[in-house]
Amino acid sequence: MNTTSVLTLYQMELIDDLSAAPAQEVVEELRKVSEILVHLARGAAHSSGRSIASLWMARRHLWLAQSKLPEPDRNTLMKLPLTPGFTFGPGAVDMLRRAKESRESKREWEQLMPRPPPPKRQQPGWGYTHNPTLPSSRGRPNMPVNVQRQPVHASATDRAFEFNVLPFGLSLSPRTFTKCMDAALSPLRQKGIRVLNYLDDCTQPHGAGEDKEGEPECSVGGSTPPSGDLVCGSSDPPFRQAVANPAEGGSIVSSRGGAVAPDTIRSQSVGLAVERDTLLAQGLSIAVVKTLQCARAPSTRALYSYRWEVFKTWCEQRHECPRSCPLSSVLEFLQERLDQGKSPSTLKVFLAAISACHERVDGKALGANPLSIQFIKGVQRLRPRRLTSVPAWQLNVVLDALLKPPFEPIANIDLKWLSQKVAFLLAITSAKHVGELHALSVHADCFRVNPEEAGVVLRPNPAFMPKVLSVQNLNQVIVLDPFHPPPFESEEDRTLHTLCPVRALLCYVDRTKSFRLTDQLFVCHGAGQRGKALSKQRLSHWVVDTIEQAYQLSGLPSPVATVARSTQGVATSWALLKGVPLQDICQAACWSSPLTFARFYNLNVVSPLSFGNAVLSS
Numbered sequence: 001m002n003t004t005s006v007l008t009l010y011q012m013e014l015i016d017d018l019s020a021a022p023a024q025e026v027v028e029e030l031r032k033v034s035e036i037l038v039h040l041a042r043g044a045a046h047s048s049g050r051s052i053a054s055l056w057m058a059r060r061h062l063w064l065a066q067s068k069l070p071e072p073d074r075n076t077l078m079k080l081p082l083t084p085g086f087t088f089g090p091g092a093v094d095m096l097r098r099a100k101e102s103r104e105s106k107r108e109w110e111q112l113m114p115r116p117p118p119p120k121r122q123q124p125g126w127g128y129t130h131n132p133t134l135p136s137s138r139g140r141p142n143m144p145v146n147v148q149r150q151p152v153h154a155s156a157t158d159r160a161f162e163f164n165v166l167p168f169g170l171s172l173s174p175r176t177f178t179k180c181m182d183a184a185l186s187p188l189r190q191k192g193i194r195v196l197n198y199l200d201d202c203t204q205p206h207g208a209g210e211d212k213e214g215e216p217e218c219s220v221g222g223s224t225p226p227s228g229d230l231v232c233g234s235s236d237p238p239f240r241q242a243v244a245n246p247a248e249g250g251s252i253v254s255s256r257g258g259a260v261a262p263d264t265i266r267s268q269s270v271g272l273a274v275e276r277d278t279l280l281a282q283g284l285s286i287a288v289v290k291t292l293q294c295a296r297a298p299s300t301r302a303l304y305s306y307r308w309e310v311f312k313t314w315c316e317q318r319h320e321c322p323r324s325c326p327l328s329s330v331l332e333f334l335q336e337r338l339d340q341g342k343s344p345s346t347l348k349v350f351l352a353a354i355s356a357c358h359e360r361v362d363g364k365a366l367g368a369n370p371l372s373i374q375f376i377k378g379v380q381r382l383r384p385r386r387l388t389s390v391p392a393w394q395l396n397v398v399l400d401a402l403l404k405p406p407f408e409p410i411a412n413i414d415l416k417w418l419s420q421k422v423a424f425l426l427a428i429t430s431a432k433h434v435g436e437l438h439a440l441s442v443h444a445d446c447f448r449v450n451p452e453e454a455g456v457v458l459r460p461n462p463a464f465m466p467k468v469l470s471v472q473n474l475n476q477v478i479v480l481d482p483f484h485p486p487p488f489e490s491e492e493d494r495t496l497h498t499l500c501p502v503r504a505l506l507c508y509v510d511r512t513k514s515f516r517l518t519d520q521l522f523v524c525h526g527a528g529q530r531g532k533a534l535s536k537q538r539l540s541h542w543v544v545d546t547i548e549q550a551y552q553l554s555g556l557p558s559p560v561a562t563v564a565r566s567t568q569g570v571a572t573s574w575a576l577l578k579g580v581p582l583q584d585i586c587q588a589a590c591w592s593s594p595l596t597f598a599r600f601y602n603l604n605v606v607s608p609l610s611f612g613n614a615v616l617s618s
Contacts, residue, residue, distance in 0.1 A: 004040050007033055056082055063087060073099050191316075274308070274323060274357040297465075307353035324359050330366060331375055344379045351376065389604045391570050393547050393559040398424065401550030403498050410498070410507050415525045422508045423522065423539060424546040425501040427567040430478045431575070431589040434543070434564050438536045439464035440478070440521040442509055447521075449506070456480045456502050461520070466590070473590045480505065540564035569601040577605060 014030040017023075057078070064074045076095055083089030181197045188195055196203050279289045293301070308322075314333055315322040333354075334347050342350075355367035366372060401407065402424070406417045426437055439460035441447060448457040458478040466473040483500035484493045497503065512523055517531040522539055524532050543564040551558045572585050582594050591597055 007037055304353040307350050311354050344383050391603045395570050397554050398550040401553045420542045420546040422504045423542040427543055428571040429501045431571045434540045438539050441519045442521050443519045569603050572601055573603040573605045
């Protein structure tokens with residue numbers, strides 16, 4: 001409780017005493033206490049005013065540090081009186097105008113006067129040595145310069161100077177550089193390595209990287225081992241960062257620099273660094289290790305890396321080694337995730353990622369241990385997978401909305417609605433997921449239009465690698481046939497033709513041809529990224545936004561938790577209902593077995609009659 005609060009309580013007690021029994025002593029004491037409180041309030045107000053003024057001056061400093069005004073103008077602006085609501089006040093504009101006129105007059109006067117010859121600039125080592133540090137005025141920070149590096153020169157009258165400090169001046173350069181170093185050193189700090197840095201100088205406090213036994217846990221700076229790797233513990237092999245597998249060159253079929261967006265063919269990590277070290281310790285070459293780790297899909301490698309980092313952090317909090325901890329610790333980690341509500345599939349991914357990096361137990365991988373297998377079976381019984389058989393959204397609602405504005409007439413609609421319509425129609429007519437639609441290209445080798453627009457043949461970019469590498473999945477061809485093509489026999493045919501994917505696709509390609517910067521089929525239409533390759537995440541948003549927009553136009557509540565991959569289940573379920581052979585459905589969706597469709601994608605797209613209605617209708 002501070003002084004003001006105590007005096008306020010005392011003042012209230014005096015008022016109560018005065019109201020009960022008036023006395024001169026109480027009145028005098030109350031007057032003194034009130035005067036003290038007034039003085040304290042005045043001092044607090046003055047302190048608040050000075051604080052606000054200091055913050056306002058700091059704001060001026062920041063603004064002036066980022067401006068290109070000359071030093072005299074900065075000093076004059078700093079001396080301007082504070083004006084509420086303004087950083088500098090109305091007089092700043094007039095002051096800058098007068099300063100500009102003064103500089104122009106001075107420049108014109110100097111042009112009329114004869115100029116003295118410029119001083120000769122001396123080169124490093126030509127008769128003068130490194131001067132001592134130049135005095136720093138106005139409290140500017142000075143940073144030492146290595147004398148063996150390129151010096152910074154300055155000249156005054158007939159003498160030449162060479163700085164051995166960097167006078168940053170009133171700017172944010174030291175702070176910005178330090179923040180950049182903090183970002184670069186954050187991975188070391190996440191591993192428990194204490195590193196202090198200022199600009200490009202780093203130091204490690206004594207004992208910061210020592211474990212309980214007193215042996216250094218990690219090395220930085222002068223204590224770095226000869227190999228240059230960070231060493232974690234005395235028994236663990238060196239930690240090495242995952243090797244990147246950059247894409248060589250650009251797109252295979254593009255002459256304009258990348259038919260597939262960067263997240264399709266961009267550089268991917270070869271694999272987990274810990275797993276890489278384990279394989280290298282077995283005497284395998286780096287090339288062999290890279291090939292072994294490429295057995296997993298890039299998305300699987302990225303997922304394993306993330307899961308391993310979560311397990312590694314958990315082990316560090318318990319002071320255990322993540323690579324050699326006992327099986328009981330791994331099961332305890334999985335049990336905690338189960339208690340947090342994680343699904344059995346998530347726990348299986350955790351176990352697979354840990355098994356890829358953990359040391360073998362009794363000659364077996366961690367995932368093949370009988371206790372691990374039994375634990376996963378127990379999880380599956382405690383949390384059985386419940387698949388919904390009812391689609392989250394109705395296809396007929398979306399198709400009815402695509403017949404009306406803002407999705408029609410197609411020749412005049414905004415490119416945003418045309419892009420969403422094409423993305424949705426391709427998704428449901430091809431039964432492909434977003435990753436395969438994202439890899440489609442308009443290059444002549446991948447985009448073929450049949451004569452008289454009788455159909456379109458689409459192929460993915462050859463650089464695209466599906467998650468499951470098989471002959472069936474590689475270079476899948478999408479054949480789009482026209483839907484109710486002209487000539488129209490009725491008005492209904494004309495209306496249904498607006499759902500033709502060939503019509504919408506050709507219109508989209510023609511509308512984007514003028515500003516397209518890539519051969520990828522789907523491109524951005526926004527002002528900032530117009531014509532650039534679209535990302536897979538944005539393509540997924542297009543499909544979902546089409547469904548939600550259709551429900552809004554129909555006056556229905558938007559479906560809950562709609563995802564882009566739901567189009568595959570809805571499309572294949574309707575195809576089966578309309579009599580398409582199951583083998584053709586699996587081939588279009590790149591499923592190796594009908595069991596995949598039956599277990600995960602088969603939906604009840606038509607509401608059947610109830611038992612009672614079926615009996616009564618007989």
